[in-house]
Amino acid sequence: MTPQARKICMLGDFGVGKTSLVARFVRNTFSDAYLTTVGVKVDSKEVALANGQAQKLVVWDIAGRSALDALNMSYLRGASGLLLVADGTRESTLRTAIDLLMQSRSLLPDAQAVLLVNKLDLVERWEVAPSTLVELRHTLPVLETSARAGDGVEQAFAELAGRLQA
Amino acid sequence: MSSELSISGFSADVESHIARFLFERAQPLLLEFDKSWQLVNLQGDTARFGFDLDDARTAAGQLQDLFLGMPLDETIDLPFVQMPNGRSAHVHLLVIDRGYQVLLLDAQGEHDRQQSQQQSGNEAVLIGHQKTKAINQLRQIRSELESQRARLQEANALKNALIATLSHDFRTPLTSIFGYLHLLEEEPDNSAGTRHALRALRRNSNYLFTLAENLLEYARADTRSSLLAPVRLDLSALVADLLGLFKPMAAEKALTFSIALDKADSEEPLLDELRLRQVLVNLISNAVRYTQKGGVGVQLLWKDGALKIEVRDTGIGIAEEFREKVFIAFNRVGQAAGSGAGLGLSIVKRLVRQMHGTLELHSKVGEGSCFRIVLPGLAKLVPEADADAVEAAPSRIERMHTVLIVDDGPDITHLLEVLLSGMGYRVRIVGDATSAVESALADPPDVLLVDVELPGLSGNTAVFRLRAKGYRGHIVTLSATPTEEARKVALNAGANQYITKPIDIEQLARTMQRAVASS
Ligand SMILES: Nc1nc2c(ncn2[C@@H]2O[C@H](COP(=O)(O)OP(=O)(O)OP(=O)(O)O)[C@@H](O)[C@H]2O)c(=O)[nH]1
Ligand SMILES: [Mg+2]
Numbered sequence: 002m003t004p005q006a007r008k009i010c011m012l013g014d015f016g017v018g019k020t021s022l023v024a025r026f027v028r029n030t031f032s033d034a035y036l037t038t039v040g041v042k043v044d045s046k047e048v049a050l051a052n053g054q055a056q057k058l059v060v061w062d063i064a065g066r067s068a069l070d071a072l073n074m075s076y077l078r079g080a081s082g083l084l085l086v087a088d089g090t091r092e093s094t095l096r097t098a099i100d101l102l103m104q105s106r107s108l109l110p111d112a113q114a115v116l117l118v119n120k121l122d123l124v125e126r127w128e129v130a131p132s133t134l135v136e137l138r139h140t141l142p143v144l145e146t147s148a149r150a151g152d153g154v155e156q157a158f159a160e161l162a163g164r165l166q167a
Numbered sequence: 168m169s170s171e172l173s174i175s176g177f178s179a180d181v182e183s184h185i186a187r188f189l190f191e192r193a194q195p196l197l198l199e200f201d202k203s204w205q206l207v208n209l210q211g212d213t214a215r216f217g218f219d220l221d222d223a224r225t226a227a228g229q230l231q232d233l234f235l236g237m238p239l240d241e242t243i244d245l246p247f248v249q250m251p252n253g254r255s256a257h258v259h260l261l262v263i264d265r266g267y268q269v270l271l272l273d274a275q276g277e278h279d280r281q282q283s284q285q286q287s288g289n290e291a292v293l294i295g296h297q298k299t300k301a302i303n304q305l306r307q308i309r310s311e312l313e314s315q316r317a318r319l320q321e322a323n324a325l326k327n328a329l330i331a332t333l334s335h336d337f338r339t340p341l342t343s344i345f346g347y348l349h350l351l352e353e354e355p356d357n358s359a360g361t362r363h364a365l366r367a368l369r370r371n372s373n374y375l376f377t378l379a380e381n382l383l384e385y386a387r388a389d390t391r392s393s394l395l396a397p398v399r400l401d402l403s404a405l406v407a408d409l410l411g412l413f414k415p416m417a418a419e420k421a422l423t424f425s426i427a428l429d430k431a432d433s434e435e436p437l438l439d440e441l442r443l444r445q446v447l448v449n450l451i452s453n454a455v456r457y458t459q460k461g462g463v464g465v466q467l468l469w470k471d472g473a474l475k476i477e478v479r480d481t482g483i484g485i486a487e488e489f490r491e492k493v494f495i496a497f498n499r500v501g502q503a504a505g506s507g508a509g510l511g512l513s514i515v516k517r518l519v520r521q522m523h524g525t526l527e528l529h530s531k532v533g534e535g536s537c538f539r540i541v542l543p544g545l546a547k548l549v550p551e552a553d554a555d556a557v558e559a560a561p562s563r564i565e566r567m568h569t570v571l572i573v574d575d576g577p578d579i580t581h582l583l584e585v586l587l588s589g590m591g592y593r594v595r596i597v598g599d600a601t602s603a604v605e606s607a608l609a610d611p612p613d614v615l616l617v618d619v620e621l622p623g624l625s626g627n628t629a630v631f632r633l634r635a636k637g638y639r640g641h642i643v644t645l646s647a648t649p650t651e652e653a654r655k656v657a658l659n660a661g662a663n664q665y666i667t668k669p670i671d672i673e674q675l676a677r678t679m680q681r682a683v684a685s686s
Contacts, residue, residue: 008235015289037289039282040247040255040274045232059232064285075245079236091296 006045006057007165008079012105013086014097015065018119021148022086023062026158031149038064041076048155048162056162067097069104077105082161083114089145090120092128102141113164114141117157121147193257193272201266204231216271217252230269234260239267247274247281330382337379338647339576342669344372346582349672370416376669377452377511380445383649384514395439395522396651397545402428402436402469408673409447409465416455423462424455431470437545438474441649441667442518449511450478450538458482461535476540484532493528568683569593571612573603573629574645575622583616583670590676600624604632611640614682619646619657627660634661641682645670 011019020038024030027044042062047055063076085102087095095118102114116137118129124145137143142160146153175182194215199208206223218226229251237243243260250256250271255278261268351357352365406426417424447465454463461481468475485493494516515538519526524542570587574580575598584594595612597603600621607615615633619626630642644662646653654665663685664678 006232006235008232015285016293035286035290035293037282037286039278039285040249041245042249043229043233059235065289072246078243079234081236 006059007081008059009082009084009161010061010063010077010080011084011086012101013065014067014094017086017088017094018148019065019086020062022154023060025148025151025154038062040064048159051163058162069101074108077108080109080112081165083112084161085114085116087118088120089118089127089129090123095129113161115157115161116141116143117146119146119148121145121152122150196271198269200227216250216254216256233258247278338668341372341376343578343582345669346586350585366415366419373412377448381511381514395545396654397437398440399435400438400440402430402467413451413455417463422458426465429468436469436474438542439522442522446515446518449515453511454478454480454482472544474542477537479537481535484534484536485530486532490528567593568613570614570616571595571607573597573617573626590679600629603629607633607638608636614679615640615642617644619644627657630662631660641685643678643682
């Protein structure tokens, strides 16, 4: 029997690729055009777990913000997992992702969190240093992804899904 | 709607008006579910948000997902949720006894307004970030280029300084070699073998001297000011010097060598002597070196305010395709021909250009080459400290004139002492600037011959101090630096004449004659 569906939220600064990651994950599409998200879009998809079972993920793609306001908080309610997204080409978005995680803790003290550093295809323009990621990995799982090329996207969602079981 | 439901305090009429207005705007869709999320009722425009109501289960599932994980015991408001067809709606969950009511209010208009604002704001930040990044990159590239340029400049300055000191180091020993050579050549009873040896010595010293001069000139290229230093030039004396330098070399190779001088204008030309000399020395020494039979002929014509120079040889010649290249420093043609540093002609070209002259080369392989140069006479730019002291006729020295030599090199001082005593001067020698000042003030000589490069205070300082104390005697400054700057500095300090090492005996003699004539 399939386990219960789980709600996860995409959290991160604007333009880091939250919508693109969901599009890649759910529909396997990508667009270079940037259309900012207002409010939220909810999608769902099943992922195969390591134990062979399938897990339905309800993915909330939330408008990018550098801080959580009341509106965002209302979207977060009921989430079991957070996909924090940063843009490797903008170091500041990594700080934002960590800020957002800390702010979300008051509402979601037990939510699982995985950090995605996106736009791996632009790695030669990355501002984020590898050593920074090494440090961060001591606190939470970190995956480098590219919504554009598809690298790491499936794994990222699977990683979070796996953690939701524990 | 009844009045007990009033929430605003407005009259029932106003409230119902507002309600109607908002209702039209919101285009509400109300879906009612039982406790197990089965759709039981539906009110409003069903097509509006793209729910497929033939597949009620899917539609219910999509809406149910929105409340996943939330406690369903109180009202839930979710603004701006994108519906299956892409439209934005405000979603409200109302908890009722029978189950749940989900109210969808259209928010597309509001969404679009907010999106266009947010979009331009976000894009501005992203572009700003890229711009900052690009600027920083450019900045970094520039600073890298700058530090690279600084390193290159430093390396170049070091190179120039190195060459300059080398040339300087060449000059001092050459002075002494030329001086003693002169003494030896004057010996009346030299054997043929000795004379031959002396000629070889002179030839090679000349060659070494030219090389050193060219190296220095080359190194100076970037730093030297292109200011010319015009002086009234004694062409006959120049011709005599050149004959002295090259006739023995030519004779040794059994070449004819002649310099014809034609002064059509009566006035002596005003030219940059150092540069002119260097041009002639380079051209003639090349001509002599590359000619194996026949000869070298030089013509100097001072006419219509211009000096026309022709240096013609019957040497190997320069092929058409190499005509341009021979004027490039360190070119392979020059080296293939076996010359020294390959600098001579490039320096000639530069010097001629600096003097606003023209240079032509005519040549036929196997028959010889002919260089033609025209140098316009210069306007008098700097006052010549010694111009009015020119004394053409070498007068006999009536009484013993005294010379105070200020130099610290024993070889040079000894040489000068021998030469000047030979010319009939009484010679005194001191080794530093301070003693020079004391000695000159205590017992003023007829001529003070002071080397610039002294240990401690420079010769120029000594000259300046003497002039500052009212010393009026004739001062000749001697230096290993043949630049206009150095010359100017010396003259500004108060010297009457400036001569450079290696000391040319004839020039020294003329200088001394001038000096005593004016004192
Ligand atoms: N090269 C590259 N571009 C990407 C990648 N992911 C997203 N983008 C681009 O980044 C821009 C923003 O992507 P979105 O997915 O709209 O970003 P978002 O995080 O949803 O932004 P908001 O909705 O404003 O918070 C778009 O132009 C995307 O095409 C990636 O992996 N590589
Ligand atoms: Mg988005």
